[in-house]
Amino acid sequence: MSRTRIHNLSISLDGFATGEPQSLEAPFGHAGQRLHEWMFRTRTWAQHMGTGDGAAPSGSVGLDDAFAERHGTGFGAEIMGANKFGPPGWQDDPAWEGWWGPNPPFHTPTFVLTHRPRPPLEKEGGTTFHFLDVSPAEALATAREAAAGADVRIGGGPTVVRDFLSAGLVDHMHLVQVPVVLGRGVRVWDGLEALEDAYEIEAVSSPSGVTHLTFTRRDGA
Amino acid sequence: MSRTRIHNLSISLDGFATGEPQSLEAPFGHAGQRLHEWMFRTRTWAQHMGTGDGAAPSGSVGLDDAFAERHGTGFGAEIMGANKFGPPGWQDDPAWEGWWGPNPPFHTPTFVLTHRPRPPLEKEGGTTFHFLDVSPAEALATAREAAAGADVRIGGGPTVVRDFLSAGLVDHMHLVQVPVVLGRGVRVWDGLEALEDAYEIEAVSSPSGVTHLTFTRRDGA
Ligand SMILES: NC(=O)c1ccc[n+]([C@@H]2O[C@H](COP(=O)([O-])OP(=O)(O)OC[C@H]3O[C@@H](n4cnc5c(N)ncnc54)[C@H](OP(=O)(O)O)[C@@H]3O)[C@@H](O)[C@H]2O)c1
Numbered sequence: 001m002s003r004t005r006i007h008n009l010s011i012s013l014d015g016f017a018t019g020e021p022q023s024l025e026a027p028f029g030h031a032g033q034r035l036h037e038w039m040f041r042t043r044t045w046a047q048h049m050g051t052g053d054g055a056a057p058s059g060s061v062g063l064d065d066a067f068a069e070r071h072g073t074g075f076g077a078e079i080m081g082a083n084k085f086g087p088p089g090w091q092d093d094p095a096w097e098g099w100w101g102p103n104p105p106f107h108t109p110t111f112v113l114t115h116r117p118r119p120p121l122e123k124e125g126g127t128t129f130h131f132l133d134v135s136p137a138e139a140l141a142t143a144r145e146a147a148a149g150a151d152v153r154i155g156g157g158p159t160v161v162r163d164f165l166s167a168g169l170v171d172h173m174h175l176v177q178v179p180v181v182l183g184r185g186v187r188v189w190d191g192l193e194a195l196e197d198a199y200e201i202e203a204v205s206s207p208s209g210v211t212h213l214t215f216t217r218r219d220g221a
Numbered sequence: 222m223s224r225t226r227i228h229n230l231s232i233s234l235d236g237f238a239t240g241e242p243q244s245l246e247a248p249f250g251h252a253g254q255r256l257h258e259w260m261f262r263t264r265t266w267a268q269h270m271g272t273g274d275g276a277a278p279s280g281s282v283g284l285d286d287a288f289a290e291r292h293g294t295g296f297g298a299e300i301m302g303a304n305k306f307g308p309p310g311w312q313d314d315p316a317w318e319g320w321w322g323p324n325p326p327f328h329t330p331t332f333v334l335t336h337r338p339r340p341p342l343e344k345e346g347g348t349t350f351h352f353l354d355v356s357p358a359e360a361l362a363t364a365r366e367a368a369a370g371a372d373v374r375i376g377g378g379p380t381v382v383r384d385f386l387s388a389g390l391v392d393h394m395h396l397v398q399v400p401v402v403l404g405r406g407v408r409v410w411d412g413l414e415a416l417e418d419a420y421e422i423e424a425v426s427s428p429s430g431v432t433h434l435t436f437t438r439r440d441g442a
């Protein structure tokens with residue numbers, strides 16, 4: 001059964017998954033890289049960036065790495081929001097092809113939700129970006145078909161995550177709470193009162209200082 | 222050196238330390254007792270409520286209890302907000318003497334911050350309520366003098382906690398994050414951007430499902 005999953009979504013103590021303002025120079029605004037430092041220290045990240053090739057592989061293989069790794073296994077499609085695909089205004093730039101260079105790290109069909117769709121964009125390594133102006137449920141149906149039985153990742157940002165949670169479309173969510181107070185940005189929790197009714201929630205703190213929160217849908221989907 | 226400390230302040234995943242609306246029947250509003258169930262299961266609480274007397278003491282003695290216990294040790298005074306002392310409108314009721322009956326659990330001078338002060342109120346067991354309409358720094362100076370070298374507890378609610386944190390008056394804070402999403406109420410984080418600059422933050426998850434967050438002031442106060 002194909003599951004819909006969220007992985008490695010990093011939030012501050014006060015629940016922000018990005019700072020502000022988002023821009024080409026600072027995709028996470030005033031948060032900088034602070035939400036993701038835990039991930040940069042993992043072996044999964046070192047391999048992802050190619051720094052583990054040839055020489056001895058670097059990066060930790062503990063709790064943070066065990067969680068980080070699952071971002072990459074079992075997926076046949078990703079869905080992301082317009083603000084993850086590019087900085088404000090990318091829709092006005094026909095040459096914008098995403099942050100990730102010629103070989104993006106998705107390696108599957110990747111569906112970008114935007115009110116200003118454009119034709120599909122095929123990149124190296126199996127990633128093709130498709131631009132959709134549809135509801136979360138319709139986007140998931142399309143992505144699920146493209147995933148051909150594999151899982152669908154909701155890649156963020158927080159607005160899209162919230163919308164999919166509100167629509168009851170998420171089976172499994174992994175958040176990483178980082179010990180900083182951002183104060184402003186886009187909060188993942190807004191509009192999700194009583195989320196615990198639908199999910200079994202587990203918290204495990206890591207020696208690195210972050211806390212991993214996993215949400216498993218109670219109906220066992 | 223007398224320290225200013227916060228203990229056992231329970232918050233939801235989205236940072237609310239109380240639900241809404243606060244009332245005589247529901248002091249925590251729609252949060253009910255959910256923020257404090259972790260505490261009710263501890264031995265410290267059983268003793269506090271007298272249920273451990275005579276018969277075998279009940280309640281867990283693990284991580285949650287180790288944290289809970291510190292709420293009661295080393296204090297010579299407490300400061301609390303008007304909304305912790307009573308439900309909305311208590312200021313209009315001359316007979317209101319707090320939630321806690323004849324022998325409140327403070328056993329020290331206890332300073333209630335309110336814009337409508339009244340004369341001091343002496344209760345059994347060493348608790349005297351003093352009503353102050355002064356700044357956080359002035360309240361702390363007064364409480365510190367009353368504490369005669371012992372520590373001062375900031376007892377909450379979240380508005381008062383935020384004000385004391387903003388004024389840089391807190392040495393040590395212990396929050397307990399409970400796996401519920403309240404969605405509304407009074408949030409502890411608002412206005413505290415970059416709190417991590419001033420505090421060393423440690424997170425430890427408990428088998429009970431809550432996560433204990435401790436904040437130790439970096440200047441070592
Ligand atoms: N903390 C993490 O781990 C993490 C993970 C991923 C991303 N991020 C960060 O999060 C930020 C982006 O998050 P965000 O919440 O601002 O935005 P987002 O969720 O990436 O995108 C939201 C936007 O997508 C479009 N959209 C969403 N649903 C749609 C629908 N059903 N139909 C058509 N368009 C739809 C709308 O844009 P338009 O109206 O403009 O089309 C909407 O404003 C970025 O800074 C990114 O780097 C963080």
Ligand SMILES: NC(=O)c1ccc[n+]([C@@H]2O[C@H](COP(=O)([O-])OP(=O)(O)OC[C@H]3O[C@@H](n4cnc5c(N)ncnc54)[C@H](OP(=O)(O)O)[C@@H]3O)[C@@H](O)[C@H]2O)c1
Nearest residue numbers: 230231238239302303304305334335336377378379380381
């Ligand atoms: N989650 C927990 O562990 C925990 C712990 C403690 C309390 N609580 C709950 O938190 C709630 C209360 O929190 P809250 O944030 O609503 O309110 P609060 O912090 O208890 O009290 C705030 C009020 O105190 C008065 N006040 C504060 N500073 C003052 C000053 N410097 N001078 C004069 N008056 C001042 C003002 O009331 P006036 O203007 O009306 O005088 C202000 O509105 C209650 O539901 C309580 O049960 C939860």
